[in-house]
Amino acid sequence: MKTFFTLALGIALGAVVVGLWSSQQVDTSAANAEKQPLYWVAPMDANYRRDGPGKSPMGMDLIPVYDEAATEDAPGTVRISPEVENNLGVRTATAEARVLSARITTVGYVGYDEDKLVHMHPRVEGWIEKLYVKAEGDPVQKGQPLYDLYSPELVNAQEDLLLALQRGEERLITGAKNRLRALKVAETHIEDLVARRKVTHTITYFAPQSGVVEALSIREGFFVQPGSTLFSIGAVDTVWIAADVFARQVNFLRAGQKVHITVPHLPGKQFSGELAYIYPTLNADTRTLPVRIRFNNKAGLLKPNMFAELVIEGDAGKAALTVPREAVIRTGDQNRVVLDLGEGRFKSIAVQLGRVDTQFIEIKDGLAAGDRVVTSAQFLLDSESSKSSDFLRMSPVAGVASVWVGGEIVAVDSQSRTVTASHDPVKEWDWPAMTMDFSVADSVDIKPLQAGTRLHMEISKSGDGFEITGTHIMGGANAMMKENTAHRSADQHIAEVDGVINQLDRKNRTANISRGPVAKWNRPAATLDFLLAQEVDLSVLKVGQKIRFRFRVVEGEFTLVEILSTTRQDAAPMDHSQHGGSL
Template identity: 55%
Template sequence: MSTNNSGKNSKPIIVGIVLGAVIGSLVTFGAYNVLTPTGSKEATSMAPAEKQPLYWVAPMDANYKSDKPGKSPMGMDLVAVYDDGGKGPDEGAGTIRISPDVVNNLGVRTSTVSFKSLQTEINTVGYVTYDEDRLVHIHPRVQGWIEKLHVTATGDPVKKDQPLYEIYSPELVNAQEEFLLALDRNNSRLITAAQNRLTALQLPKSAITELKQSRKVQQRITFYAPQNGVVENLKIREGFFVKPGSTIMSIGDLSEVWVEAEVFERQAGQVKTGTPVTMTLDYLPGKTWQGQVDYIYPTLDAKTRTVKLRLRFKNEKGYFKPNMFAQIVIHTTGDESALLIPKEALIRTGNQDRVVLALGEGSFKSVAVSVGRYDSESVEILEGLSEGEKIVSSAQFLLDSESSKSSDFKRMSVIEEMSDAQAMVDSAESTEKMDMSDTVPSARVNGTVVSVMVEHRMVTIDREAIVEWDREAQTVDFIVDDSVDMSLFSVGAYVMFTFEIRDGNYFIVSAMAMDKADGEGE
């Protein structure tokens, strides 16, 4: 009995506990809402709403805009463009503002305009020759007959004091007899005069000494090499009769050589004595030699319009041989600093050079510049920029395409088309979403020739629309490949042609003259 009564009494207790927990939770929730500070509610209600895009733009074509997200014509995801609140600087007409996302997707890089020394390289050729300061010509001072020749061929190496030739000369015989007569008379004045005459006739000192000792006249006199070197211009053989003034041979010392190079008239002002040079030879690939400009000749070649330079190189190992051709690189450095920008930052057109200024906070503007000299990496700016300004050195063609629409100078159509076509090629290589079969490396189109530059093989054509590229009709500059007949292009001619994209330029690879009616019939 007691067990059943205790079970009946436990049920009301459990129900009471559950109801108490529910009522406690409700009371706690209500108290929290009542006691919560008003400022917290306001802070929650005033939380900034998510920023809404103004529109969406293709990452590789700023001209393509959409009011909703999606895909660009190239198959890439559109990028949202937000209101920048007008934070970027405004330089007037031509200023554009781009969101940071688009700037990052375009891969925009900037460089600072600064004063630096312009270092240019002049590539030319030269040829090895003898050091003329070490080239000795052998001439006799008497007439006679060559009785013995100790060197027999041009190019033979000789050492100093080595016998060269033996000569019989009646004049030398008479001079020796006069010297012996003066010795017999023991007349100092006659002895001195006779010895001076022998010296003037280039009789070797060894022969004079032997003559004093032996008191016998030598019929054949031996002459010796005055220096080390090789025989050059050997013009005698045994038995030849020679006279004073005739060249018997030359001896060139090849321990040091000259290299004579030439630079064009427009480059001559950049080269000075002491300018460093680098030389390479075809027959020794991989080897380079460092030297400097030793002398600049004072005259200009009237036919080639070039100035000759002289370079010096040591030749202890005998690598350099006269008349060898050499490739020369002259490293010139300007004395004065020049305002320089990277070469890739310059946008060159047919009638204007310009760059894209990076104004900061996503603002950009194309400005015209005047350029001067170039080197391998930089270009000199004469007008249009100031030191410290930032310019765009990568993706500047796309920014220029947008800025030029409202600038005070007209944008050439070739720049826009080159930018869009290059963007198409880059996009095809960088995304896996585009199938390789969709890329168009070349296109065939009809057009009317507007202008022709025969010397430069360039033509301007008012071409029709390109369906494959979804491009409208436009006037574009083309380069005509060497395999295409330039006579097909005359002002007003209507042609059908195929062009290819090579390094951002348009090359016409085939062309055919057309009648206007035929083109319209297609």
């Protein structure tokens, strides 16, 4: 039975994969009608290839594979038929601007209000004669007796007061009373001592506030001394709840925000309070930010150490571009979504994430408002797309149809008129530097393009792909300058132009020249540094001189190769030739 189930599951998975793969081939059948397959492959084993159709080792029909470089789809685009899309349960959602919910959900524990937590210590040495409160957690009321203390020092202090009363000296009486008060003797006991004129061997101490005994460190007969903690009494009419908030939610927090809590021990009840304090540093172990919430607890329902669930009403902030949380695929080193390109086409693209709430997640980069993303079955589509995807949206900015950018040819396929080129970042389209495939426009001469050639190239949008519509070859395999754009097909690598010599360095054979426009290369006038070829006679050149000359570009350097004519100009800049200064 187990074997049958495993076989059935394998067949079912195979059917899905075959459907996905075959749908790509069916949807592209029109484009490939004139083309022959490169090879045939087994649906369940991409390493099993044959030159013609047939059966795989599992008895399944081999799938034809066509040249993907010839299609117009961007790298990583997956095509599936409507039937397979329906069987996979593909659902999509629209990226749109929303105000993210700033409700922060977390958990915490009820604790005492530490502003009202009182610790009691003796101020003299002595022995606990009687203990009125026997256990931690016992409730106490303000003024309730806690313990009786016998201390020789307290006895002496009482005798000093009686002696002062006998002498009738007001200054001594006041001093003796103040000494008893400093030893925390109750005012009622001092008044009783004055009235009765009799020393008591034990002094009773009373609770300074109402609450519960949070800590009890003594028993009857204990010897105590200053520094010993006898009692800790915590008030329970207000309580604190300590909670932790994730670092990404810190910006939503403000002191005074409303907080609602529910306690599993008290079903159906909800308590409201406010965010009292936000700690200045994160917890080093959990990388979370501690916060403190104060709640009114007059009814005494919230008990210290209770577990509580909290909802903090954070600041909502401005609207942001968002998608459902389930649309985002997190891989650890990259976050991606599967973009629905329409007509059964899908492509995985990288996105930069921002804030997160319970339903939606902010997209800071990678998507635009109105884009549709896949929210179910995206993992299967992503696994197919990511095999060859560049993870870039590859959509030019509206209004910018083409750009010029520096690059280098990596490989050339003259037969299909395609090249692989590495290019610099494209600021207009927000592209990073990368290597990708381009088609070459018919108006561009592909012959000068060789592996290793460095150039400036014009990239234009063409359907779902990109093509090179102009080139300005700077050097590389042929080490010379060539110009070839959609409007020019002549192979001209030397320019002739008029100019004025601004600076001249005969020692290093360099000159700074303000040249006129180069019409055949469609280049405006400019001031540039030129190398002077060895065949150029420097003796005929002077600073301030008008010249007509020819130059070319070799390995990115402008080289003056021939002086055609010279004319002296009246106002000449200073000659730097004797100083050997750099240009």
